[in-house]
Amino acid sequence: RKEVEQDPGPFNVPEGATVAFNCTYSNSASQSFFWYRQDCRKEPKLLMSVYSSGNEDGRFTAQLNRASQYISLLIRDSKLSDSATYLCVGLSGTYKYIFGTGTRLKVLA
């Protein structure tokens, strides 16, 4: 079993829709979590850190559920520019970043 698992998608949604991705992790020692966005042939870019209390940044909301060992990302009012691959990342200790293989999102006009 992979340490961080994501549904690869693609998730095809119309503009303006709300879409949610889940990511499960198996290492209960993971302390910190992040969502990254990666465009085709580009580097991953940090979208947001995920806090135990949940956090929101504009149209994006991230939640952490330690009991069930998953994190989620909710995107409201999807834009065409949100089309990308979203990577879920867990951190154990200080250096061990575990990356999911990503969920592909396509927002359709």
Next chain:
Amino acid sequence: DVKVTQSSRYLVKRTGEKVFLECVQDMDHENMFWYRQDPGLGLRLIYFSYDVKMKEKGDIPEGYSVSREKKERFSLILESASTNQTSMYLCASSNDRPSYEQYFGPGTRLTVT
């Protein structure tokens, strides 16, 4: 804004050549990392460094070495390039507490022929 730069965006090398990939960060981060990314396999850690002259093997260090002589610079060396090292190479840096956020350079797409 954190800035991580890599020496080349695209590189084509021949089998057996020695290859140097350089990475520089300007945020005084303690930690630096080299990953490779291949379709279907995600990001895999090659080496990381938590201080000048300190290095630790990641998950796939075979065929690679690294050098960190200055805090801001972390180099990846392919001693004798092989075709299975054709990949996208990503450098990253991070700080410790409180955020541990990791930032990536633009990547080097290396092709070994």
